[in-house]
Amino acid sequence: MALSVAVGVDGEPSGWMALTCAARLAAALRTRLQVFHVDAGASPLAVQALDEAGLLLSGSPGNLSERWRRALTQRAGAVLEEVPRRLAAAGGDPSAATVTLLQGEVARRLEERAAAEGAQLLVVGSHGRGPVRRALMGSVAQRLVEHAPMPVLVARSEGVSQLLVGVDGGAAGVRAAALAGRLARAMSLPLSLVMALELAVDSWLAERAPLERALRQRAAARLDEAATAVGVAVADHSKRLVFHEPSHALLAEASRSGADLLVVGRRSVSDGAPPRLGSVSRRVALSAPVSVLVVP
Numbered sequence: 001m002a003l004s005v006a007v008g009v010d011g012e013p014s015g016w017m018a019l020t021c022a023a024r025l026a027a028a029l030r031t032r033l034q035v036f037h038v039d040a041g042a043s044p045l046a047v048q049a050l051d052e053a054g055l056l057l058s059g060s061p062g063n064l065s066e067r068w069r070r071a072l073t074q075r076a077g078a079v080l081e082e083v084p085r086r087l088a089a090a091g092g093d094p095s096a097a098t099v100t101l102l103q104g105e106v107a108r109r110l111e112e113r114a115a116a117e118g119a120q121l122l123v124v125g126s127h128g129r130g131p132v133r134r135a136l137m138g139s140v141a142q143r144l145v146e147h148a149p150m151p152v153l154v155a156r157s158e159g160v161s162q163l164l165v166g167v168d169g170g171a172a173g174v175r176a177a178a179l180a181g182r183l184a185r186a187m188s189l190p191l192s193l194v195m196a197l198e199l200a201v202d203s204w205l206a207e208r209a210p211l212e213r214a215l216r217q218r219a220a221a222r223l224d225e226a227a228t229a230v231g232v233a234v235a236d237h238s239k240r241l242v243f244h245e246p247s248h249a250l251l252a253e254a255s256r257s258g259a260d261l262l263v264v265g266r267r268s269v270s271d272g273a274p275p276r277l278g279s280v281s282r283r284v285a286l287s288a289p290v291s292v293l294v295v296p
């Protein structure tokens with residue numbers, strides 16, 4: 001079954017980067033691409049941003065200046081007109097893409113429409129800069145990474161050449177490895193696995209050695225489980241265990257290996273504890289200098 005891909009564009013450079021990345025992924029996966037642009041003109045976040053920028057007559061959506069309403073309408077039209085040209089420049093087929101204009105709060109509408117259309121991968125740009133862009137789009141990637149029911153790729157480059165999967169031993173981490181393997185096979189890309197553990201025992205203490213041995217044995221089993229989920233052979237040198245704070249370790253390993261797509265599971269699971277939203281995946285997704293794919 002083909003992996004359907006959706007992308008949100010906002011007319012900013014990060015959004016066009018996300019479109020190019022999504023178009024190339026869709027082409028490699030031989031699947032259709034759905035493009036969404038959300039006009040957030042009268043949403044609460046937009047009202048707050050406009051108020052801070054001094055562009056509101058009052059704090060009510062009903063009193064937005066007509067000049068701003070016209071500007072929003074013109075901007076939405078310009079973004080939709082630009083999409084086919086950007087798709088063609090990315091090597092995609094504009095006629096094979098579905099382009100839809102949505103209304104409302106950006107993250108919520110992207111999530112709802114992508115889910116309704118059966119998208120299995122949602123691509124978005126990283127947050128913009130400036131008070132208005134930050135309020136309209138700055139929280140979009142974070143909200144989707146934390147709550148969307150489908151995998152979310154925060155694009156920071158126009159393509160993918162090497163994947164790195166963060167393994168945490170949880171079910172979401174296994175699903176992340178499986179999706180990464182699917183992408184690696186479709187695009188003939190190298191893939192490696194890394195598991196990061198933080199030891200709360202000083203290196204000079206006698207208790208550290210037996211604890212580290214036990215953790216290495218456990219990590220090896222979990223890395224092998226993730227490698228099986230990948231679906232292709234993963235060489236031993238491409239499976240690494242690092243003793244360090246996980247988010248820093250993942251970013252350092254991505255830099256060391258040259259990976260430009262970091263794939264992580266959204267939920268971390270501790271033995272005997274219920275699943276919870278992982279702070280590691282959130283920090284990595286929002287601060288990594290490379291693209292990050294978060295899998296729920």
